[in-house]
Amino acid sequence: MANKPFAITLKPGTSLNNLTGSWRTARPVYLDRLPPCNNACPAGEDIQGWLFHAESGDYEQAWRALVENNPLPAVMGRVCYHPCESACNRGQLDSSVGINSVERFLGDEAIRRGWKFAAAAAASGKKVLVVGAGPSGLSAAYHLARMGHKVEIQEAGPLAGGMMRFGIPKYRLPREVLDAEVQRILDLGVTLKLNCKVAHIEQSMQDGGFDAAFLAVGAHIGKRAMIPAGDAAHIVDAVSVLRSMEGEDKPMLGRKVVVYGGGNTAVDVARTVKRMGAEPIIVYRRTRDKAPAHDFEIEEALQEGVMIKWLSTIKQAGDSSITIEKMALDDKGFPQPTGEFETLEADSVVLALGQDVDLSLLDGLPGLEIKNGTVQVAPNMMTGHAGIFAGGDMVPSERTVTVAVGHGKKAARNIDAWLRGTAYQPAPKHELAEAGNLNTWYYSDADKTVRPMLDIIRRQTSFDEVQGGLDETTALFEARRCLSCGNCFECDNCYGVCPDNAVIKLGPGKRFEFKYDYCKGCGLCVAECPCGAIKMVPEDI
Amino acid sequence: MGFQTVKFYQTGTFTVGNRLLAPDERSVQAGEMRSNSISSGHRACQGCGEALGARYAIDAAMAESNGQLIAANATGCLEVFSTPYPESSWQVPWIHSLFGNAPAVATGIAAALKVKGKHDVRVVAQGGDGGTTDIGFGCLSGMFERNDDVLYICYDNEAYMNTGVQRSSATPPAARTATTMPVGNEPGNVFGQGKNLPEIAMAHGIPYVATATVADLRDLEYKVRKAMKIRGARYIQIFVPCPLGWGTASDATILMARLAKETGTFPVFEAEYGEVTGVLKIRNKLPVEEYLKPQKRFAHLFGKHAHPEMIARLQAIADRNIRKYGLLQDQES
Numbered sequence: 005m006a007n008k009p010f011a012i013t014l015k016p017g018t019s020l021n022n023l024t025g026s027w028r029t030a031r032p033v034y035l036d037r038l039p040p041c042n043n044a045c046p047a048g049e050d051i052q053g054w055l056f057h058a059e060s061g062d063y064e065q066a067w068r069a070l071v072e073n074n075p076l077p078a079v080m081g082r083v084c085y086h087p088c089e090s091a092c093n094r095g096q097l098d099s100s101v102g103i104n105s106v107e108r109f110l111g112d113e114a115i116r117r118g119w120k121f122a123a124a125a126a127a128s129g130k131k132v133l134v135v136g137a138g139p140s141g142l143s144a145a146y147h148l149a150r151m152g153h154k155v156e157i158q159e160a161g162p163l164a165g166g167m168m169r170f171g172i173p174k175y176r177l178p179r180e181v182l183d184a185e186v187q188r189i190l191d192l193g194v195t196l197k198l199n200c201k202v203a204h205i206e207q208s209m210q211d212g213g214f215d216a217a218f219l220a221v222g223a224h225i226g227k228r229a230m231i232p233a234g235d236a237a238h239i240v241d242a243v244s245v246l247r248s249m250e251g252e253d254k255p256m257l258g259r260k261v262v263v264y265g266g267g268n269t270a271v272d273v274a275r276t277v278k279r280m281g282a283e284p285i286i287v288y289r290r291t292r293d294k295a296p297a298h299d300f301e302i303e304e305a306l307q308e309g310v311m312i313k314w315l316s317t318i319k320q321a322g323d324s325s326i327t328i329e330k331m332a333l334d335d336k337g338f339p340q341p342t343g344e345f346e347t348l349e350a351d352s353v354v355l356a357l358g359q360d361v362d363l364s365l366l367d368g369l370p371g372l373e374i375k376n377g378t379v380q381v382a383p384n385m386m387t388g389h390a391g392i393f394a395g396g397d398m399v400p401s402e403r404t405v406t407v408a409v410g411h412g413k414k415a416a417r418n419i420d421a422w423l424r425g426t427a428y429q430p431a432p433k434h435e436l437a438e439a440g441n442l443n444t445w446y447y448s449d450a451d452k453t454v455r456p457m458l459d460i461i462r463r464q465t466s467f468d469e470v471q472g473g474l475d476e477t478t479a480l481f482e483a484r485r486c487l488s489c490g491n492c493f494e495c496d497n498c499y500g501v502c503p504d505n506a507v508i509k510l511g512p513g514k515r516f517e518f519k520y521d522y523c524k525g526c527g528l529c530v531a532e533c534p535c536g537a538i539k540m541v542p543e544d545i
Numbered sequence: 546m547g548f549q550t551v552k553f554y555q556t557g558t559f560t561v562g563n564r565l566l567a568p569d570e571r572s573v574q575a576g577e578m579r580s581n582s583i584s585s586g587h588r589a590c591q592g593c594g595e596a597l598g599a600r601y602a603i604d605a606a607m608a609e610s611n612g613q614l615i616a617a618n619a620t621g622c623l624e625v626f627s628t629p630y631p632e633s634s635w636q637v638p639w640i641h642s643l644f645g646n647a648p649a650v651a652t653g654i655a656a657a658l659k660v661k662g663k664h665d666v667r668v669v670a671q672g673g674d675g676g677t678t679d680i681g682f683g684c685l686s687g688m689f690e691r692n693d694d695v696l697y698i699c700y701d702n703e704a705y706m707n708t709g710v711q712r713s714s715a716t717p718p719a720a721r722t723a724t725t726m727p728v729g730n731e732p733g734n735v736f737g738q739g740k741n742l743p744e745i746a747m748a749h750g751i752p753y754v755a756t757a758t759v760a761d762l763r764d765l766e767y768k769v770r771k772a773m774k775i776r777g778a779r780y781i782q783i784f785v786p787c788p789l790g791w792g793t794a795s796d797a798t799i800l801m802a803r804l805a806k807e808t809g810t811f812p813v814f815e816a817e818y819g820e821v822t823g824v825l826k827i828r829n830k831l832p833v834e835e836y837l838k839p840q841k842r843f844a845h846l847f848g849k850h851a852h853p854e855m856i857a858r859l860q861a862i863a864d865r866n867i868r869k870y871g872l873l874q875d876q877e878s
Contacts, residue, residue, distance in 0.1 A: 060565055496575040502597075504585050
């Protein structure tokens with residue numbers, strides 16, 4: 005008392021002595037939620053993760069983060085049906101982020117600048133045989149090689165790429181792009197043997213001394229349909245037509261070409277023959293909204309002058325005409341015949357009714373289960389025969405390039421674990437970042453960048469790529485439209501809005517930390533976090 | 546408005562900071578070295594808008610004056626929760642005298658600094674809406690009239706909160722407080738009374754008057770920094786929602802300020818020498834119900850015995866603000 009100033013009884017002090025954290029009934033915690041794009045990606049890409057780098061203009065780092073999961077970004081940026089964009093939370097705000105176009109930009113940038121994959125891990129001494137150089141086989145080979153395994157791809161065809169080369173037309177995927185990305189995988193030390201059809205898998209594994217095999221032979225046999233046809237009728241299957249486009253002898257189909265089917269392959273064939281100067285008509289038994297082809301592809305085909313007969317089946321094929329029957333959808337949405345017929349001029353009929361798998365290499369292999377013409381695999385992608393894994397179109401799944409790439413990665417991880425005598429344990433998934441977790445007030449209005457399309461005349465007469473890419477500025481803009489759902493992007497909001505100064509900013513790249521001694525648990529940081537990377541957790545009281 | 550809008554960045558204009566922005570384009574609050582004028586441990590309620598608004602404003606004033614700042618504080622929540630004897634949360638030279646004399650104390654400090662020739666030391670005075678619009682009003686008007694070199698900041702939470710939510714002359718119509726209509730059926734504040742202090746300040750013809758909210762940090766910092774560049778009497782009224790007095794969730798403080806602005810209930814503008822020179826436009830206009838409904842002080846307007854006619858009158862007030870200040874994107878201000 006004696007040595008204090010007049011009327012002062014207590015020592016002055018800072019309010020830091022008052023630990024207001026004791027008021028709290030719930031505490032904020034930082035977390036990473038799973039962005040919907042990542043959740044939807046069949047190839048398991050960390051899309052939000054690579055966009056994060058692209059946003060700051062570090063395209064090489066973005067590309068490196070991308071190829072951690074998918075070695076074919078330039079291909080993906082052209083042929084992927086981008087389920088990520090359908091799932092994108094920004095779609096509920098204005099329009100989804102053009103993930104696919106940024107991916108293509110990164111892929112093209114990598115080719116242009118000659119970026120190479122990081123070197124493989126130390127050699128494991130194991131050898132893996134990959135059968136088929138399609139997207140699934142290439143993806144598996146890439147991942148296995150990076151894990152340090154010796155990989156040999158045996159491909160029955162004359163060139164690598166599988167359906168990416170022999171199924172997808174040039175106007176959607178220029179071959180120099182495909183070649184560049186395949187070569188980059190081979191540069192990892194992967195051996196590619198072309199024109200090397202595996203007749204018997206066990207034999208081939210034994211001959212080459214392989215420890216495991218990944219089968220990805222695809223589905224290359226066009227399905228046939230029973231169509232009563234005259235002797236002179238010219239009926240071919242879509243896969244053969246598309247395959248022969250890659251060779252010297254272009255298919256001879258005549259002027260009037262009827263394409264039978266409503267999937268993406270039917271549309272690809274119709275657009276291809278249109279470019280060769282013919283007049284294609286797609287005949288499909290159901291309606292446009294029921295067609296398995298993606299609507300934007302149907303739209304582009306119609307723009308290019310492809311005719312489509314909906315609700316029609318082919319009853320009979322003659323040498324220069326076919327008879328079709330009108331159909332009507334019943335209550336359940338199935339097409340039923342109406343008895344009404346029509347005749348169409350047709351120099352040839354192309355069947356695009358789906359594809360079957362050539363399973364001959366598995367003949368006599370014990371333990372296999374085959375159902376509906378596909379090989380059954382366990383969740384770890386292993387067939388019933390130990391050490392033989394399979395993926396891509398030959399296993400039951402959606403048949404897209406992206407799914408196949410995802411299979412390749414998943415199989416590679418499981419093969420790696422199997423070779424090491426362990427089981428692959430995927431990391432537990434974070435909870436999903438839903439639109440309700442976001443505070444969208446903070447995002448500036450910014451509409452999606454539209455990719456340029458080739459002139460209609462050139463689309464009808466040439467195989468030039470239809471869809472253009474983004475340039476650097478537009479790609480950067482598009483990347484920056486990402487909301488970063490569920491993952492902190494260091495906007496400083498939590499640090500700013502805390503009335504109690506209870507957030508510590510740790511500096512660039514290090515995010516933030518709570519000072520729980522002072523946090524009163526008001527929840528402002530959670531409410532004002534744009535991307536939903538904080539949540540309130542009740543305190544144990 | 547004068548603050549920079551950042552195009553093509555995810556959130557550049559609206560969030561506190563952004564890793565993609567150059568450091569000098571970020572807000573004061575985004576800085577690791579911000580002065581944290583009110584530090585942790587203060588006794589404000591959870592989610593206090595006033596504690597937040599005061600740190601935003603004084604940190605910005607500190608940044609603009611290179612840390613050469615003295616603050617005089619009126620009695621009120623801000624004073625009570627920041628300085629319970631013998632503790633203080635303030636990390637600036639700070640003085641509290643009486644409820645009603647903060648402008649006069651600040652005037653005295655400014656005069657003393659002038660005499661001593663310390664031109665680089667600046668003075669702010671601050672108080673709540675009660676200390677400003679009611680109790681300190683005479684001193685404040687005098688400070689304006691003499692054009693004393695003080696920035697007065699009013700943290701407007703629309704009632705006397707620390708004494709138990711009594712009505713002030715800044716309490717909006719229909720809002721329920723502890724002292725509005727202690728008898729009768731209608732618990733809310735009457736229509737047609739109260740003071741619009743920013744407009745009264747403008748009527749004094751002082752160099753700078755502005756309003757701001759805790760929901761628009763960049764706008765708030767821009768106004769405080771601009772005010773600190775000017776000599777003479779300046780007035781900034783900052784809208785600071787009060788979870789306790791308004792009956793809102795503690796995490797809704799910034800949301801309520803945002804809704805007040807987006808509905809036109811609280812016009813955000815700036816004025817020089819009595820003339821409006823800029824407004825912060827509404828991004829997405831909302832009906833006043835969006836703002837009123839989450840607040841328990843307006844609960845009697847909704848529900849079984851609803852008062853749509855009062856809501857309509859509050860909407861008319863908001864519409865008048867929108868018209869008067871030109872708050873919509875395509876309106877001239």
